[in-house]
Amino acid sequence: MENTEKFTNNKQIIAFLTEQFPLCFTAGSTDAKPLKIGLFQELAIRLEAETRVSKTQLRGALRQYTLSWRYLHCIKQTRKRVDLDGVEGDEVSEEHADHALKTLKESKEKAFANKKKAEGNDKAKRAPKKVNVPTRSKKTAPKKEPVEDLSNYKAATHSELTVDQTVKVLLGKVPVSGTVIEIMKDDVQVQLNSGMTVKVKAKHLIV
Structure with a gap:
């Protein structure tokens, strides 16, 4: 009996793409391959009859796959892009290689900064708390936070x-x-x- 249960997250969809198109999508420790420009349209056509995933979900999964560090590492000048069947085509341009390198660098810097911040918060939690002796002071009126005008917005569906x-x-x-x-x-x-x-x-x- 064919499995018709819909995919619920990008991880499941990427695993499905790796299984369906192993010459194009890779996982784990296997090096990624630069994908053909416009691959989404080709993918949408090939999976038109697939009821477990929508085009919106496919687009989101493809975006996550191509923003991963493993994929950005493979976008280097002169490397050839592949289609769904692994057939090589155009080479990665210098512009795309530079952009991938910049994106990878920014992503790593952001991740390391978040890690450092989390470690700092963890140390702060473990540090002994200072006991402050209460002193009498004049009460000041609490500052009113600016209220954002939400009249132009509507509830999403x-x-x-x-x-x-x-x-x-x-x-x-x-x-x-x-x-x-x-x-x-x-x-x-x-x-x-x-x-x-x-x-x-x-x-x-x-x-």
Whole structure:
């Protein structure tokens, strides 16, 4: 009996693509191959009858695959791009190689910065707390935070959302700006401008 259960995340879709097109997509310790320009259209046609994954999901998975460090490492000048069947085509241009190198560098710097920050927070938690002797001071009125005008925004609906769409996430009192990176069956994955990724319901988004 054919499996018709829909994929729910990029990891499942990438594993499926690796299985279906092993000469194009790779996983694990195997070196990645530069993908043909416009491969998404070719992929959408080949998987037109595949009910487990939508074009939106395919686009999101392909974006995650091509932004991985393993893939960015393979984008080097003169290396040949491949199609779904592993047939080599055009060479990687100098412009694309430079862009991949820059993206890889920025991604690593961001990851290392986040790791360093997390380690710093961990040390701060373990450090002995200083006991402050309370002193009397004049009470000051709390500062009022500026209230953002949300009159131009409307509540998002799951069916209208698209990948790469800019939205505001209702977290706490102040909505936070972010970008949709994956649309799943019931939830939406959003990358906040701070770099953090959250999974929320469409009702918690405004556009």
